[in-house]
Amino acid sequence: MDDEQSPTATWQAKHRELYERATRHPFILSIRDGTVDFSSFKRWLGQDYIFVREFVPFVFSVLLKSWKESEIKSDMEIIFGGAAALSDELSWFKNEASKWGVDLCGITPFTANTEYCRFLQSFTTLDINYTVAATAFWAIETVYQESFSFCIEGDHKTPTELLGTCQRWGNSDFGQYCKSLQQIADRCLKKAPADVVRMAEEVFVSVLEHEIEFWNMSSSE
Numbered sequence: 409m410d411d412e413q414s415p416t417a418t419w420q421a422k423h424r425e426l427y428e429r430a431t432r433h434p435f436i437l438s439i440r441d442g443t444v445d446f447s448s449f450k451r452w453l454g455q456d457y458i459f460v461r462e463f464v465p466f467v468f469s470v471l472l473k474s475w476k477e478s479e480i481k482s483d484m485e486i487i488f489g490g491a492a493a494l495s496d497e498l499s500w501f502k503n504e505a506s507k508w509g510v511d512l513c514g515i516t517p518f519t520a521n522t523e524y525c526r527f528l529q530s531f532t533t534l535d536i537n538y539t540v541a542a543t544a545f546w547a548i549e550t551v552y553q554e555s556f557s558f559c560i561e562g563d564h565k566t567p568t569e570l571l572g573t574c575q576r577w578g579n580s581d582f583g584q585y586c587k588s589l590q591q592i593a594d595r596c597l598k599k600a601p602a603d604v605v606r607m608a609e610e611v612f613v614s615v616l617e618h619e620i621e622f623w624n625m626s627s628s629e
């Protein structure tokens with residue numbers, strides 16, 4: 409797709425500074441240069457497990473909206489693929505937590521996580537349309553894809569213990585999946601009325617802000 413006609417690519421350029429703060433956060437840079445504090449990684453792991461549990465109903469609500477509102481059948485299949493993968497993802501968190509000695513039952517969500525989860529919940533209502541929800545979904549997945557793929561690209565010094573985590577979201581299949589979500593969002597945005605496009609852009613910015621806060625929370629004491 410031509411970038412000039414892609415609303416999502418236009419926003420990535422327009423909000424470049426914020427976008428870089430979300431996808432090149434110091435926490436991610438510390439993984440890539442090998443200086444990461446493992447206690448920060450463990451904090452991220454426990455908090456992200458809580459987030460992903462909340463992400464499940466969010467993704468299924470996007471799936472439901474696509475079934476109701478999209479005339480393109482492949483949308484549902486792509487989103488269902490993402491939804492189905494979440495079961496494996498939760499198992500991965502449990503496995504990883506036991507490797508790192510993180511007790512997932514004893515974790516209290518930090519404020520940044522609670523606020524992000526509340527934001528996710530706000531999309532599950534019927535009045536939020538498919539275009540806006542699909543844009544949020546694309547943005548959430550893409551921040552992780554761009555962040556973690558950077559940790560395994562080029563001349564990285566990512567610790568061996570963290571390579572599996574980085575590959576989970578940084579692998580090329582996940583990158584392709586994010587591109588498919590971007591195409592869905594772009595197609596919907598191109599035919600959406602101006603107020604919906606405006607709302608979707610606000611949602612894109614909010615996702616970036618929540619992601620930055622999530623990294624901040626993970627990397628601070």
Ligand SMILES: Cc1ncc(CN)c(N)n1
Pocket residue numbers: 456459460463548549551552619622
């Ligand atoms: C905070 C956050 N953002 C995105 C993802 C990718 N699903 C995640 N696991 N956690």
